Amino acid sequence: MCKRQFVIDNDGDNFLNINTCAVTGAISIGCGYSQLQEFSSAMNLPIMSQKTYQKNHKLLSENWQQLAQQSMDQAAEEERNMAIAEGRVTKNSTPIIDVIADGVYGKRSYKKIIRLYPVLPQL
Numbered sequence: 001m002c003k004r005q006f007v008i009d010n011d012g013d014n015f016l017n018i019n020t021c022a023v024t025g026a027i028s029i030g031c032g033y034s035q036l037q038e039f040s041s042a043m044n045l046p047i048m049s050q051k052t053y054q055k056n057h058k059l060l061s062e063n064w065q066q067l068a069q070q071s072m073d074q075a076a077e078e079e080r081n082m083a084i085a086e087g088r089v090t091k092n093s094t095p096i097i098d099v100i101a102d103g104v105y106g107k108r109s110y111k112k113i114i115r116l117y118p119v120l121p122q123l
Helices: 018-028 033-042 050-085
Strands: 097-099 114-116
Touching (some): 018 033, 018 050, 033 050
C-alpha cells in the first residue's frame, strides 16, 4: 500500500524467497492472509500485498499437489511390488493391495480394509 519495497536476504541454501516462506508458514499452521497480516503488524514488519500472498499460495498449492501425487504414485508402486512378491495377485496377474481409508472428515473407517485392484502401468 505504501509502494515501498523492503529487501530481506535469504540464506544462500534456501531456494524460496521470504514471501513464499511466510505463506508456507501461514498455511502450515492453518492461517490465512489476515492472520499473517496481524502477526507481521505485531512485529512491526511490512506485509506483502494480498495479490502477492495469493500468487505465492497458488504456487505452493500447485507444487504440493504435484509432490503429493508423486508420493502417492511411489507408494502405490511399492505396494504393487510387495503384493507381487507375496503372491497376492488375481488370476490375470493384477496385484491386490490393502488400503485403509476414511471417506470424509466426519466419518471414521474403524480400520476397515478395502480391497482395491489398482490400475497401474505395466512395467
